[in-house]
Amino acid sequence: MxxxxxxxxxxxxxxxxxxxxxxxxxELGPPAPAPAxxxxxxxxxxxxxxxxxxxxGRTAALGNPGDRQLFHALRAxxxxxxxxAQTMRIERYGPIVRDPALLALRADRGLPAQPLAVTVxxxxxxxxxxxxxxxxxxxxxVLTPSDGELPACPARVSYLRGPELGRLxxxxxxxxxxxxxVTEGGPTLNAELLRSALIDEVFLSTSPLxxxxxxxxTIVAGPAITTRLDLLGxxxxxxxxxxxxxxxxxxxxxxx
Numbered sequence: 692m693x694x695x696x697x698x699x700x701x702x703x704x705x706x707x708x709x710x711x712x713x714x715x716x717x718e719l720g721p722p723a724p725a726p727a728x729x730x731x732x733x734x735x736x737x738x739x740x741x742x743x744x745x746x747x748g749r750t751a752a753l754g755n756p757g758d759r760q761l762f763h764a765l766r767a768x769x770x771x772x773x774x775x776a777q778t779m780r781i782e783r784y785g786p787i788v789r790d791p792a793l794l795a796l797r798a799d800r801g802l803p804a805q806p807l808a809v810t811v812x813x814x815x816x817x818x819x820x821x822x823x824x825x826x827x828x829x830x831x832x833v834l835t836p837s838d839g840e841l842p843a844c845p846a847r848v849s850y851l852r853g854p855e856l857g858r859l860x861x862x863x864x865x866x867x868x869x870x871x872x873v874t875e876g877g878p879t880l881n882a883e884l885l886r887s888a889l890i891d892e893v894f895l896s897t898s899p900l901x902x903x904x905x906x907x908x909t910i911v912a913g914p915a916i917t918t919r920l921d922l923l924g925x926x927x928x929x930x931x932x933x934x935x936x937x938x939x940x941x942x943x944x945x946x947x
Contacts (some may be wrong), residue, residue: 698757700926700933710926712761713796716768719924719935722871722892729860730872732889734881735765736910737896744878744910746902748781753898757928765894767793769806769873771832771863775880776812784808785822786829807832807867811856811880819844832867834859857887878912885911885918890938893920899930917942 699709710718725731737753738744746752754762766772772787787806788794794804808823808831815837823829824844831846836854851859851866863869874884884890895910920936927933 696756698760698928700757700928702925703927703932704922704925712757712764715761715924715926716764723937725864725870726891729857729864729889730770730869731891732860732872732874732884733765733769733892733894734874734876734884734890735762735894736876736881737898738910739898739900739902741901741903742907742909743902743904744876744908746900750782753900754896755898755929755931757926757931757933758896758898761894761896761933763788763790763793765873766806767796768800769871770802770869771807771809771867771872773809773811773872773874775877776810776814776817778875778877778880779810779817779821779823781877783822786826787823805829806873807869809834809863809869809872811835813837815839815841817841824848832863834863855887856883856889860889876910878908878910882911882913882916885916885941888941892923892938893934893936895934895936897932897934 697711699711701709722731722733737750737758739753766787774784787808788797797804805828808829810831811834813836815835817824819842823831824846827845829846832849832851834851834856836852841848851862853859919939919942921939922934922936924935925932
């Protein structure tokens with residue numbers, strides 16, 4: 692995290708001096724203005740060199756200190772952080788921002804101490820002992836087509852109900868003031884967001900590991916979808932690569 696042991700990345704594109712994750716995000720500036728009817732959405736993911744999204748079922752083993760620093764720096768600048776219910780269960784989500792330096796950064800920017808935590812769930816199978824639901828300072832917004840509710844828990848829980856994520860994102864903007872949303876997967880949710888044209892940019896960390904094995908879980912699951920991206924920046928730390936892309940849109944037919 693940013694309070695100690697700051698990582699300095701080598702900047703590959705565009706070339707320049709080494710810099711921290713916070714420097715990079717500040718230098719790149721804010722994303723393009725949020726669309727008028729929904730938040731600006733940045734997807735943040737990690738994969739192995741051969742495209743696997745997890746190692747032993749988790750993402751943490753793929754990362755390094757640079758990945759973690761960028762991960763937390765993105766969260767610290769967001770109005771809301773979203774993950775699918777399965778990702779929240781597997782990764783045991785807790786309070787979104789914990790590091791004192793990042794809490795201070797949010798205060799300096801006039802942001803609430805904690806971003807909204809947003810999850811997407813059809814079944815509402817989230818146990819109240821999940822750390823984020825057990826935290827009374829967290830506010831969790833559940834996007835769901837269900838009429839049900841989660842079991843009682845210390846966190847504040849709100850619901851946006853309906854079958855179409857695009858409309859629910861519009862309500863996130865209108866009712867909760869979310870202009871910048873970081874989404875952290877998983878692969879099924881990523882595919883749904885791409886098919887609905889709801890991702891504006893992608894931050895992808897590539898781990899220098901080749902994992903192999905059958906039936907790989909990639910960062911986008913389900914039926915084939917082709918989306919063209921434009922590379923905006925590239926960093927390196929300990930042979931891990933960190934790329935930022937602008938999403939140009941879906942491609943009809945095979946790419947060139």
